[in-house]
Amino acid sequence: MPRFRLSDAPFDIEPLRSALLGARAGAFSSFEGWVRDHNEGRAVLGLRYEAYAALAEAEGERVIDEALAKFEIVDARCVHRIGDLAIGDLAVWVGVSAAHRDAAFAASRYIIDEVKARVPIWKHERYAGGDAGWLHPDG
Amino acid sequence: MPRFRLSDAPFDIEPLRSALLGARAGAFSSFEGWVRDHNEGRAVLGLRYEAYAALAEAEGERVIDEALAKFEIVDARCVHRIGDLAIGDLAVWVGVSAAHRDAAFAASRYIIDEVKARVPIWKHERYAGGDAGWLHPDG
Amino acid sequence: MTRATVLYFASLRDAAGRSAEAVESDAADLRSLYEELRGRHGFVLPIARLRVAVDGAFADWNDGLREGSEVAFIPPVSGG
């Protein structure tokens, strides 16, 4: 079972969270990224995520493997949407279980930071002005 | 509507999470504390949380007010169980929405840390050996 | 003599054998009230590890004991 996956349709969080529940884990940290109605001062109507799927899945899995090695956690999962999303849609979900909260928070933060920095997924935003474009942030 | 509350029965997370969803918020961080099967090397059978309810609710609300003032967040909620809990039960839930993930993580961490340090709630654990006791941690 | 209600929680309640009691005391402040009740019930927790609340709000150990007030001694908390 992969711990990182792409989803081309809305997904349920509850089964992901349940898969991380366990008698050993006293702490659970999750992070969600939602589509906002604005970005850097511009009104956003909707967006699309595109991925280089094979590499994104491998790199996402590597990020979670790194988190499992670096932090005292029990388990972790991440799902990232691709395709068309509307305002308020869930774009990415990260969940981490651990014995203690320090590790749960640190790993959850690590995973979302690394996924945003390294996993080949791109965001295409449509703006209220009618224009649109790919986001290719500087380093 | 209070942002902090005590619950004497299991509660659903989904309505709490939904209440924090909004078009302005791009980031959501949550923390959950579950009942573990062990604590400091001892096998735990179950536990009970007791609160000084009036003061716990006021102090919990104060913690969330502080988080709203300190961090660039949109909203936050915390619910803490009281009464008898079994292994694997949810003991505490914290959720924070924000425009950006830095503030969401920082506020979520602040709330759980302060609730654990200041809110008058006490844990009574029953151990596999048949004994039991209140936890009154040092400093 | 000042009359007040004292609330006990967690290990203090176990030691006192009750969750509340009506007290009449000459204690000048909340610190003295706790020491008086500590002697009576054999509480092991020293004041340094407790907080005190009056009528549902945190208070100072040097505060005087008010007639008709509700005093709570708060052992170290362990929620979360």
Added chain:
Amino acid sequence: MTRATVLYFASLRDAAGRSAEAVESDAADLRSLYEELRGRHGFVLPIARLRVAVDGAFADWNDGLREGSEVAFIPPVSGG
């Protein structure tokens, strides 16, 4: 001449007008291959802002172009 398949994503795909193309090239390495295709399609992104992958794994710009390989140019990512 080495034959390979090149994959384009995001703004590179928009600029190239396609998501993949079969190329035949004398490029000695992946860096040269990108510069060749950049000239052809008018890509604005310089190599310094890209990563490169071969057959589904990140690669080095100095790696040679292998016959039959699948090369992907990775613009700055923006997931999350």
